[in-house]
Every structure is written in structure tokens, then in C-alpha cells.
Amino acid sequence: MTDISSDIVQSIVAAKRELPGALLPILHDIQHALGYLPGEVVPLIAKQLNLSRAEVHGVITYYHHFRQTPPGSHVVHVCCAEACQANGSEALAAHARERLKDSDLTLEPVYCLGLCSIGPAVQIDETTLHARVTPEKFDALIGALGERS
Amino acid sequence: MSITVYVPGDSAALALGADEVVAALTAEATKLGSGFRIVRNGSRGLFWLEPLVEVVTDHGRIAYGPVTAADIPGLFAANFLTGGNHPLHLGNIEVFPYLARQQRVTLRRTGVIDPRSLGDYQAHGGGKGLDLARNLAPADIVRMVTDSGLRGRGGAAFPTGIKWKTVLDASTTQKYIVCNADEGDSGTFSDRMQMEGDPCCLFEGMAIAGLAAGANKGYIYVRSEYPHAIATLNAALEAAGDWLGEFRIEVRKAAGAYVCGEETAMLESIEGKRGIVRSKPPLPAISGLFGQPTVINNVITFASVPDILAQGASFYREMGVGRSRGTLPFQLAGNIKYGGLVEVPFGLTLRELLYDFGGGSRSGRPLRAVQVGGPLGAYLPESQFDTVLDYEAFAAVGAVLGHGGIVAFDDTVDMAKQARYAMKFCALESCGKCTPCRIGSTRGVEIIDRISAGQIDQIELLRDLCDTMTHGSMCAMGSMTPYPVLSSLNHFPEDFQ
Numbered sequence A: 001m002t003d004i005s006s007d008i009v010q011s012i013v014a015a016k017r018e019l020p021g022a023l024l025p026i027l028h029d030i031q032h033a034l035g036y037l038p039g040e041v042v043p044l045i046a047k048q049l050n051l052s053r054a055e056v057h058g059v060i061t062y063y064h065h066f067r068q069t070p071p072g073s074h075v076v077h078v079c080c081a082e083a084c085q086a087n088g089s090e091a092l093a094a095h096a097r098e099r100l101k102d103s104d105l106t107l108e109p110v111y112c113l114g115l116c117s118i119g120p121a122v123q124i125d126e127t128t129l130h131a132r133v134t135p136e137k138f139d140a141l142i143g144a145l146g147e148r149s
Numbered sequence B: 001m002s003i004t005v006y007v008p009g010d011s012a013a014l015a016l017g018a019d020e021v022v023a024a025l026t027a028e029a030t031k032l033g034s035g036f037r038i039v040r041n042g043s044r045g046l047f048w049l050e051p052l053v054e055v056v057t058d059h060g061r062i063a064y065g066p067v068t069a070a071d072i073p074g075l076f077a078a079n080f081l082t083g084g085n086h087p088l089h090l091g092n093i094e095v096f097p098y099l100a101r102q103q104r105v106t107l108r109r110t111g112v113i114d115p116r117s118l119g120d121y122q123a124h125g126g127g128k129g130l131d132l133a134r135n136l137a138p139a140d141i142v143r144m145v146t147d148s149g150l151r152g153r154g155g156a157a158f159p160t161g162i163k164w165k166t167v168l169d170a171s172t173t174q175k176y177i178v179c180n181a182d183e184g185d186s187g188t189f190s191d192r193m194q195m196e197g198d199p200c201c202l203f204e205g206m207a208i209a210g211l212a213a214g215a216n217k218g219y220i221y222v223r224s225e226y227p228h229a230i231a232t233l234n235a236a237l238e239a240a241g242d243w244l245g246e247f248r249i250e251v252r253k254a255a256g257a258y259v260c261g262e263e264t265a266m267l268e269s270i271e272g273k274r275g276i277v278r279s280k281p282p283l284p285a286i287s288g289l290f291g292q293p294t295v296i297n298n299v300i301t302f303a304s305v306p307d308i309l310a311q312g313a314s315f316y317r318e319m320g321v322g323r324s325r326g327t328l329p330f331q332l333a334g335n336i337k338y339g340g341l342v343e344v345p346f347g348l349t350l351r352e353l354l355y356d357f358g359g360g361s362r363s364g365r366p367l368r369a370v371q372v373g374g375p376l377g378a379y380l381p382e383s384q385f386d387t388v389l390d391y392e393a394f395a396a397v398g399a400v401l402g403h404g405g406i407v408a409f410d411d412t413v414d415m416a417k418q419a420r421y422a423m424k425f426c427a428l429e430s431c432g433k434c435t436p437c438r439i440g441s442t443r444g445v446e447i448i449d450r451i452s453a454g455q456i457d458q459i460e461l462l463r464d465l466c467d468t469m470t471h472g473s474m475c476a477m478g479s480m481t482p483y484p485v486l487s488s489l490n491h492f493p494e495d496f497q
């Protein structure tokens, strides 16, 4: 962790530590700021919240949302839950794995985005959503990402 | 008077290009020197028509859809700002059959108002329930909720009034109201639509619960997969200022664990711990968040309360069948032509929803299996499509209504695969506290793989395993995973040959 990241983490912890049940809000803020939760944050948070390192580590590893390593340039979530399965998400997920195999994008499954009438659903970088995604549409979306970066 | 144009800011509309439509509208307007106000409403839940653009005219809100950015110049040329004719013209949306045949109560403002405006909420009848509750004794509020017949909409259908009474009767100074907005079930999005389309109604329901139970602090636990809902909730809370009086609401973001929708795992998570299910007793109503008495309800449960106060318990109770009173916002999902939100009183049949509203499959092939009630719900075959949408009628055929999610599959579905997925999902999401669920789910995947490889004699073992999971698991994650598995096996045995 760089000095700058360490400052960011310190100020996030300082801002939220008094909240009841502060750990998740703190982890969310750090991940939002740094993209992931570097191992070095564990002792730091543990000390500030008066928890053991094992408790903090245990929370980070329990939840699918938290990541311990930096993600690729973009995170691509393909919905793999039942309603999207009914609309062909399995084929889409297979296509996505193949398409992103050697790319610097991170591909992860997600289990429902609340777009179950218009699947298969895809989410790119948390806030961008796409519906009725065919393999062709998927390639276009990924192509557009490349142009931007 | 300036013209108002509505373009939904709901996640589904965004996924279908609503922001691009807004950008095109603004650009074209600048070019033509045309002025109007754009409001980002929620969605009415007619997803095959999203983005659904509405213009306020003397003849009601005239809708166009599904609109893409490319349609915008043509819409201006057709004078859509005065409701002009165009191939996408749908007429007055309020009388559009899919909506007109519903009985929107809880979500009646969703898709209609600006979700971030308290003024708009109040102009559409919001706030009256809380005003009334402020002049009632807590016991009288609880009685109204009990008399309405409202049962929890999160899945278990427990009578809401009884839960509230337990918290009211607990004698401590600190109590909590917690809204379960984890909505993890595939095929469900009514909580999301309510939060993105009419969040003030949820706040009002929670504040009424606070008055009834004697709590001044509320939490909304929202899944991390719903960033837009979180943003809308926070913006609406900010805009609501001190409307709720003493009652304070805080939004907490979950972190992608399905089992944290289970109420005690959710409490652990809000407390900053791993979301492991707690053993009961004690009930959360006695010892819940931070060990204090806590009312926990689903988004739709809370959002149903303001109307019960404002219009009376009997108004709500008069709708429905049997012990299922009021309305349920059903969600038509999966392989369905007209997917969306259908809020109706209990009592229609599944078939009516699937065909009269849903129009059959999206693919055009016959519907073969329908999963109702999320990943822990049973798959129903065609022969059960006439089951009445009522908690008890579903229980009688070994199924559940749950949170009202309905996921349709056509005849290309492989039910052994769906059964395997149910076990796999349980293995992935199990909190790990008890063995039948933690280990049983993994064994279940392996057994189904062996059956699919031709070892038919393993079917008996699968049934045994399901029996152990049903009776030996601590919570519904493990005890209900057998619903999708056994219903697949019982109704579609040919897929396991």
C-alpha cells in the first residue's frame, strides 16, 4: 500500500469508526476508493475497531463482494441465476469466458441483478447495466470498453 | 406552462438505454429550441416497453415505447410533446390493459412520481398514514395492521401485526426497525422497483412501525447488486429532511451473500460480522439487532402499511382469498413475452398470470416448468398451472409463493440441470453453520451428476439426502433447497433417466 492509500484508509476508518457495526461500511468505502482490500488494511482496521485480525479477515473472505486482489481494468458480471438461465445466460457466460480469456478484464458470475424479465443481464463496473445480452451484443459492449481505455 | 416528460431512471430502463434516450432528448431539444422538463420516474414495470417515455397532456400521460435514442428525432417530428401519433404511441398509459387489469396498491405510485421528491409523494396521497399514526396509541396501530391480515412479503408470510406486538410488548428503551431489502431471489424485483420508484412509501411504513413498536432508529439493508436503489434511497432520505420527525433511517449496503437475506444473518451483517445464521430462540423481536427488540420486515411489507393506516384495515382485508389478504406484486420473469410487475389481489391462478398477463413464452415455445418463490421454491409443471395464487393453495401442492417471483422456462429446459443448480447454489451460499446444508448440498451436486451419468439407483439416495436437509437444517436455505430438487424429480422424472 502506498502512503496515499494508507492516508485514504486512515481517514475512512476515522470517519466511520463510531458507527454501530462499522466494519462493513468501512470495507465498502475502502474497496470503493482502492478497488480492492489490500492485506495491509486488516491490522489497521482491527486495531481501530478493537477487533482481532481474524475477525476482520473472516468478514472480508465471507462476502462475495469483497476482493483481496486488484481487479482488471473493468469488472464484468454476467447473471447466472435462474431467470437469466431461462433466457440463455449459460451460453452467454460460456461465450464471455472465451471472449475474455486473455483480456485484462475481470469476469465474475452474479446471482440476480433484479432485471429478471429482460435477461440475460450484464453489469459492468457496478453501475452500468445491460439487458437481453446476446453474444454479439456482449462483444459490442466489450469492444466499446476497449475504445475508452 | 412547461411540458413535463417522464423517462424512467429505474435500473431496468437504464439497462435498456434510458440514459441514452435522455441525452438524445436533450440534444434534440436544444437543436430545435424546444423547452420541457424531464423527470426521472421509476418504472411502471412493463419491461417489454422500456424505455417508456411519457408526456403529460390534457388527455393524460401519453406514453411511447420502447423508445431508443434513434427514435427521438422522429418523435419530435411527430409532435410527441403534444401526444402526437407515432408508431411507438401507446395512448394514455393509465388505461393500458396490462396496467388497467391490475390493482396497484402498494406500488401505485411507482413509475408515476419523481422518487426523489417528497412533495410529489405527498401530492399523490403519500404521508396520510403517518399523520394518522401520530395521533394513535401504539397498540391501536398494531391492531390495525393485525386486522388488515397483512403477512410478511419477504417469503415466510408471517402475520406482521403479531411480530410488531411482540416488539411493542418488550420493555426496553432501545428498539430497532430493520427493513430487509436483500432481495436475493432470482425472478424478483418488486423491492427494487419500490425503492427506485417510491422510496418515501417505504420510509413512511418504517416510521409507522417505529411509532407502533416504540423505536426511533431504522436500518434498510440493501443488496450491493442494487447500487441504483441505494442511490435513490439516500437521495430521497436527504430530500425528505425531517419529515419523519424523530425517526432516523440509515441505509446499509450488503456485500453479496444470499444467506444474508435470512433475517438473523442480516442482523449479524449489520452488526459488522460474517452473515452466519443465529439459532432461534431468541426471536429477533425479543433480542434482535445489537441484542435489542427488533421489527424486521421486507420492503413490500413496510410499503403496504401506509395505506392500511390511511384507508383502514378493512380496505386491505377485503382484497384477496382465504388467509392471503390484500395484494401481492407478482413479478413475471424468465422466458416470458410480457415480463413485468403485476400487482393483483391474491386469488388469480398461475395460468392467468402466465398467459393473460405474460402472453406465454418469449421464445414462442410451450412453457414447460415455472419456478415460483425464488431459488428455494418449487418448479411447477403445466398440470399445476391452475393453482390459485394463495399461500395455502401453494403449500397444498408442495410449492411456495415466497416473494412472488415467477420464473418461466420453455420446453428446452433440462430439469436435472435445474435440480443440480439448486444444490450448487445452496453449496455456494450456505452460511456453513449446520452440516445437512453445508455438506449435503455438495453431496447433492455429486449425486445428481451420478444420476445424469446413468446411475438411476442414486435417485433414492437423493431423496434421502433431501429428507435429511429438510428436517436437519437450521434455516430455510438448507431446509427448502429440496423444494426445487424434489419438484424437478417428481414432476419431470424423464429428465433424470
Ligand SMILES: Cc1cc2nc3c(=O)[nH]c(=O)nc-3n(C[C@H](O)[C@H](O)[C@H](O)COP(=O)(O)O)c2cc1C
Binding pocket: B151, B152, B153, B154, B155, B156, B157, B158, B180, B181, B182, B183, B184, B185, B258, B259, B260, B261, B262, B263, B264, B296, B297, B298, B299, B301, B302, B475, B476, B477
Ligand atoms: C436463505 C434466506 C434468504 C432470505 N432472503 C430474504 C430476502 O432477500 N428478503 C426478505 O425480505 N426476506 C428474506 N428471507 C426471509 C427473512 O428471513 C424474513 O422472514 C423476512 O425478512 C421477514 O420479513 P417479512 O415478515 O416482512 O416477510 C430469507 C430467508 C432465508 C432463509
Ligand code: SF4
Binding pocket: B259, B277, B429, B430, B431, B432, B433, B434, B435, B437, B438, B473, B474, B475, B476, B477, B478, B479
Ligand atoms: S441451513 Fe445452511 S444457511 Fe441455514 S443455518 Fe444451516 S448452514 Fe447456514
Ligand code: FES
Binding pocket: A079, A080, A081, A082, A083, A084, A085, A111, A112, A113, A114, A115, A116, A119, A121, B186, B187, B188
Ligand atoms: S436472474 Fe438474472 S437478473 Fe434476475
